[in-house]
Amino acid sequence: MDDSGVTDIGLAGLLVLIGTGISMFSNFLFRLLGARFLTPSEFGSVVVGISMINILSVVCLFGLNQGLVRFVSSESDIKIKNSYITVSIAFVVLVSMAALIFGVFFDDLFLRLLFDSNTDPLVLYLFLCALPFYALFKLIGGVLRGNMDSKNFVRVAKLARPLTLLIFSAALVFFFNTSTSLAFGFLLSISITTIWGIWLLLKNGWRPRIRYDSDYRQLFYFSAPLVISSSVFILLSYLDKILIGLYMSNQDVAIYEVAVTIASLLGLFRSAFGFLLYPKISEAIQGDSSELISEMYSQTTKWILFLTTPAFAILIIRPEILIHLFGDQYQIGTIAPVIAVLAVGLFLNAVVGPNGEAMLGFGRSRSVLVYNLSSVILNIALNILLIPTIGLLGAAVASVCGYLIMNLFKSVDLYLRNGITVVSIKSVNMSAVMFLFSAILLEISPDISSMVGEFSLISLVSVFSLLLGVFVLWLTGGITRSDKTLLTTVLDKLPGRINYN
Structure with a gap:
């Protein structure tokens, strides 16, 4: 099989990953600026x-x-x-x-x-x-x-x-x-x-x-149909803030925004590696190369899952250091549960990959509309029901339910109509081992008062988790020829690389 399409997605993903990392860090600092000053x-x-x-x-x-x-x-x-x-x-x-x-x-x-x-x-x-x-x-x-x-x-x-x-x-x-x-x-x-x-x-x-x-x-x-469907992430991300402002106050919106800003870090790798998938699928269909699409998708979700799992474990087990950055007026006891709930929804949204964009590549914009509209309607209804009763946690639960329904519909659709399994069993096994390993290390590690020390700890846990993920993939046969081709291509493009041929 020709690996060029998969490699293109990976290379574009790495480039967009660097840009997205800088973008998310800048947006993080922008919100940090507003929250602190x-x-x-x-x-x-x-x-x-x-x-x-x-x-x-x-x-x-x-x-x-x-x-x-x-x-x-x-x-x-x-x-x-x-x-x-x-x-x-x-x-x-x-x-x-x-x-x-x-x-x-x-x-x-x-x-x-x-x-x-x-x-x-x-x-x-x-x-x-x-x-x-x-x-x-x-x-x-x-x-x-x-x-x-x-x-x-x-x-x-x-x-x-x-x-x-x-x-x-x-x-x-x-x-x-x-x-x-x-x-x-x-x-x-x-x-x-x-x-x-x-x-x-x-x-x-x-x-x-x-x-x-x-x-x-x-x-x-x-x-x-894409008025709603292509903008579902915007609607799910911003409607709850509008409704919090309507039912509660702008101060509560600020508290919720801190939780959303931290949890949104989980979308980094999905945005990066999903960048080229949609146009590549359209190009493959136009060129009668539809048989390439399934591997393109499974490879993309494997990379997303591999890189996102350590961050998910950190947000669930040990988000305190990130909350502290925003200042003492934002209480850990209030924000940490909201982050944990939002992290579940954003992790699921990330690891199943850009399923809606894959459907758009197949030209099924109206199906995407139906699925996304269903999730948005559910999200609005739950926000109206839950925000007045349980506050910010209700908004987080509403968002998770919206993401869950939307991704369930799209993933089942891709499997039934195109034979695409959004996440392979090997990738799921890898992620489960990585999460358990990270969670145990984060849980047993002592609290560190120094911010530098805490960041060093979570960085070290992430590195060991990624190495373990590579080992699990190797053990289960999850490292493919496309992975090796991508790695070789990336190494060849590094500055200062010596060509001995």
């Missing part, structure tokens, strides 16, 4: 603002950020590609500008429902101004992904965006120390990054022209 109420208002534009961008994008991935990756005619991109950009700009105007006209409604009474209205206006840039930024990411341009995707989405956000926000908070300063930093970052992204598209061949013989109806027909 603003009051919980002020930080909560910023979190609500970010949640608001994430949810509004779902409507503005109309699923085109995912639909373009399929149409761009499977289209060889550059003029038709340019037409798809141009029409999508025009649509997103028009809709997002309309949403901005709507938000300004009904600002009292937004302020009354979502924000505390002492919130500066300028926070709302700054986030509304960021909406058109944010939606366009997401669309640019879809274009780069469809072109399988992992280098520019990393530059724009994983480096420029989070680093400028951190730099601008840190400078503004240092001088002004208000929620408005964080909101203005967000606007500056997203506008500059989006303009640079447009420039990169132009530099790499996109020209804003429209061909009237292109099948735009099919593009919108495919993308329409």
Whole structure:
């Protein structure tokens, strides 16, 4: 079997992994900045603002950020590609500008429902101004992904965006120390990054022209179900914060955001290795190479499971050091149980792999819509039921149930219709051994008062866990030719590598 497709996914995954690691660390520092230097109420208002534009961008994008991935990756005619991109950009700009105007006209409604009474209205206006840039930024990411341009995707989405956000926000908070300063930093970052992204598209061949013989109806027909389905992670990640703000307070939103920020570290490897899987599946189907897809998927989920398991054990057994980073106003006893519950849902979401994107590669956007819509409806219902009764833990339980139902439906669908087993038994055995090993070591290790010492401990446990995982895979025959090919290719690309041939 040709390993090139699997190796491409692995190489792109490693590149995106580095970028995603930097991105997540920068976003982590951004939230750490807000949590430590603003009051919980002020930080909560910023979190609500970010949640608001994430949810509004779902409507503005109309699923085109995912639909373009399929149409761009499977289209060889550059003029038709340019037409798809141009029409999508025009649509997103028009809709997002309309949403901005709507938000300004009904600002009292937004302020009354979502924000505390002492919130500066300028926070709302700054986030509304960021909406058109944010939606366009997401669309640019879809274009780069469809072109399988992992280098520019990393530059724009994983480096420029989070680093400028951190730099601008840190400078503004240092001088002004208000929620408005964080909101203005967000606007500056997203506008500059989006303009640079447009420039990169132009530099790499996109020209804003429209061909009237292109099948735009099919593009919108495919993308329409993705309004919900491609944005389910956004909805599951941000709807609960909006509802916490509605039923509780912005201060509680800030506490929940700390838990979500820590638990979201589990999504690092899924984002990285899933980056190229969707366009690769579309490309394989277009080229009549569907038999390659099953191995592509199983290899991808094995890598995700291998790298995610140690982090999962740390969040379940010993999350205290990460909570301490955010300051004394965030209590371990309140946040640790929420992290543990969220970690279960995000771990399951990570290790079954990008199953929804695999289904999109097969062209089943409407099935994905049904499954994702079911999980979102369940999530909203449980949030409304549980947040007033058990607070933040209720929001976490609602999120876990949403992830569980969504991934169960998609994984069963892939198995029944395409014969794809999302996670192999060998990978599950490897993960179970790694988790037990890590959990035992973390549990029996003494408490270390030094932050450096605690980080050294969890890093050491992670390294030993990964080595054990490799041994278990070798013992059970889980190391494949694709793994060896990827390792050889990576070593060959290392700087300073000597070629003796």
